[in-house]
Amino acid sequence: MLEIGWFTARLFFKGKLLRDPMYFVQQTSFGIGISALILFLFTQANVSLWMSVPISSFIGGLVMPLFLKDLKLK
Numbered sequence: 670m671l672e673i674g675w676f677t678a679r680l681f682f683k684g685k686l687l688r689d690p691m692y693f694v695q696q697t698s699f700g701i702g703i704s705a706l707i708l709f710l711f712t713q714a715n716v717s718l719w720m721s722v723p724i725s726s727f728i729g730g731l732v733m734p735l736f737l738k739d740l741k742l743k
Contacts, residue, residue: 688741696736704729 680686687693704725711721 686742688743693737693740696740697733700729700733700736703732 677686684690707728708721708725711725712718
């Protein structure tokens with residue numbers, strides 16, 4: 670299992686894993702932006718940090734598969 674992960678990581682860093690790397694960057698940026706926006710809104714609402722970080726991370730983790738559903742690999 671570790672060998673598969675290592676092989677995939679090497680392909681990713683060589684730039685040979687994704688068909689359209691800019692699509693990956695764009696969609697990942699959208700997900701990070703949504704998580705950051707939710708975290709910002711929670712902090713503006715004076716919600717404690719120990720509660721706002723896990724909630725925004727959870728919501729960000731829920732939306733990332735929706736953003737990356739059309740990701741194509743080589």
